[in-house]
Amino acid sequence: MTSFRKMHGLGNDFVVLDARRAALPITPARAAAIADRRRGIGCDQFILLEPGTDGADVFMRIRNPDGSEAGACGNATRCIASLVAGETGADRVVVRTISGDLPVERLGEVWRADMGPARLGWQDVPLARAMDTLHLPLEDAAACSMGNPHATVFVPDLDAIPVGTLGPRLEHDPLFPQRANIGFVQVLNPEHIRLTVWERGAGLTLACGSGACAALVNAARRGLTGRAATVTLPGGDLHIEWRADGHVLMTGPVATAFTGTIDLDALPL
Structure with missing residues (x-):
């Protein structure tokens, strides 16, 4: 069994799986099955965390409910930054995507992402x-x-x-x-x-x-x-x-x- 976390920003919701320590057998079809609101967990986007390198704290791979890959997701960026910050205690996290690096910082109870x-x-x-x-x-x-x-x-x-x-x-x-x-x-x-x-x-x-x-x-x-x-x-x-x-x-x-x-x-x- 594989652990997951269900997160959201203003109701824009994500299923997050963590592949930073060990690869997971995620395909577009499996991402779509997980995102299905009737037969899976259900989400707007499926998020797979991968190791960060060269100045990034984490790599965030994003898939839409149809399995296609997305280049950006602002609400997910804040969610993943908060997750990583909870692990490290840092107030600033760099989230890498296929479209580039997104620095995110904690501002009290909210998070600000440079998109x-x-x-x-x-x-x-x-x-x-x-x-x-x-x-x-x-x-x-x-x-x-x-x-x-x-x-x-x-x-x-x-x-x-x-x-x-x-x-x-x-x-x-x-x-x-x-x-x-x-x-x-x-x-x-x-x-x-x-x-x-x-x-x-x-x-x-x-x-x-x-x-x-x-x-x-x-x-x-x-x-x-x-x-x-x-x-x-x-x-x-x-x-x-x-x-x-x-x-x-x-x-x-x-x-x-x-x-x-x-x-x-x-x-x-």
Whole structure:
């Protein structure tokens, strides 16, 4: 039997397995089986911890519920930093992902992650062809990359948007060769926005940290907000700041829901 930990940031939930001391037989199919909410443990993203090297305290591998690999997950980054800090007593942890290193620090009861620079070029997202990422030729949308592709759709009334219908259609639009996370944003004032995210490979979630970063960046680029704002998601609030050097800081809580064990050999390969 293999131990696991169920964690979440604002209800954006993760099953975390630890392969830092011994490798685990995790395949995309097994990650998808664990993430299944009816037949598995259930989560928005499956997280596998691997040894950190060259200045990183831990390597965090992220898989969506369909088994596909993701390059970034802001809420998981804070959760994993808190887990490692609990082991070491440190107030600062460097979490490595396939998209780069993410420094995270404890600020009292919350954690602040440096999600790295927002990437604004069409090749960075990526998009299917050259265009202005601030004004996409679909809906009223802008795009950027936070280590994974994001499109932000600006709407006057978030409650009136059929996110469950529009989200998957935009995720698979030909404009996004690697699909995209689709955030629907209502700007309440220059310091406060509302956000609901249809996550690539996961669907609707209570919160999306990288999506909140992308939403603030794209809103600020359009002059709708300043470079810092509260982002209210269905699961709660994150504070996002787009620094002058291009890096995006995300501050929010973490929680452990429960721990348990799972028989990996009983899962499909």
